[in-house]
Amino acid sequence: MIIEPAVLGEAVRNNALWCDTMCRAHGLPGAFGPRAWTNVRRTPLYYPDAVTLAADAEADDVVAGIDRTAPGASVKDSHARLDLTGEGFRPLFDAQWIHRPAGLPRPAAPAGWRPVRTPAELAAWALAWSDGDEDEAALFHPELLAEAGTRIVAGHAPDGAILGGAVLTDSGTVTGISNLFATAAADVAGSWAGALSLVAPGRAAVGYESGDDLTAAVAAGFEPIGPLRVWLAS
Structure with missing residues (x-):
């Protein structure tokens, strides 16, 4: 099975939109950049502080735009390509995008x-x-x-x-x-x-x-x- 990159890209952006919607309902809007969605304030329970949007996103695209003043920040690595261990993160869980x-x-x-x-x-x-x-x-x-x-x-x-x-x-x-x-x-x-x-x-x-x-x-x-x-x- 061959999956077009555009299909995966739509799934990723759709999920980031829902994360942003939840944050806005709490008065905590995030920001969409070219390679990641990030939130400078801590997000609601179960919702990530950053979501990568592009396969070539790097650690700085997500870590630089979130609040690290307290433990518990999370990043959704949408293509499972980042290594954030050097930034003080550990893998929480893996999953599969579905279509x-x-x-x-x-x-x-x-x-x-x-x-x-x-x-x-x-x-x-x-x-x-x-x-x-x-x-x-x-x-x-x-x-x-x-x-x-x-x-x-x-x-x-x-x-x-x-x-x-x-x-x-x-x-x-x-x-x-x-x-x-x-x-x-x-x-x-x-x-x-x-x-x-x-x-x-x-x-x-x-x-x-x-x-x-x-x-x-x-x-x-x-x-x-x-x-x-x-x-x-x-």
């Missing part, structure tokens, strides 16, 4: 999948996503509901209980799928099918996953298209 071509038949979606519309619905979605952890759920600010190109979606049981969800980010010709989850009363295959049912026709889907989550994504029709690595500073 599902536009026009590929979609799996049958369960009923009850729709966008989250109100702050109350978002609060319920976030609690389901975090498995009841209120501190983690607070990551999802209501400002996200007003972001163009961002849709938070959920699957519901007949009684209204949330069964799963995801974040959809539209950019260029692709839709990124992130933060996908299924509750104990559901299964992740249903969440992939439900999220894909809300991707506009004619758009490819992208994202990144690892481990069992990557296996589930491949079962839903995605293909791995390249490695990434997240680094964490001590």
Whole structure:
């Protein structure tokens, strides 16, 4: 299988856009440079302080533009090509970018999948996503509901209980799928099918996953298209 560099580039930039969207919802906008997205202030929980955009990005492109005054800064090395050990970072995890071509038949979606519309619905979605952890759920600010190109979606049981969800980010010709989850009363295959049912026709889907989550994504029709690595500073 031959993957065009443009396909990987769209997946990388799409994910960086979602990172920037989350940061802006917290009042912490980042900056897009020619080779990296960076944030001079520490980013929200689970979100990187820098994301490389180009395969030829170097350590200075990410390290120089982030806050290193306290431990815990992170860098998403989108092409798994950097060595940041000399800058005081260690590898946190590896993953694979994934791509599902536009026009590929979609799996049958369960009923009850729709966008989250109100702050109350978002609060319920976030609690389901975090498995009841209120501190983690607070990551999802209501400002996200007003972001163009961002849709938070959920699957519901007949009684209204949330069964799963995801974040959809539209950019260029692709839709990124992130933060996908299924509750104990559901299964992740249903969440992939439900999220894909809300991707506009004619758009490819992208994202990144690892481990069992990557296996589930491949079962839903995605293909791995390249490695990434997240680094964490001590």
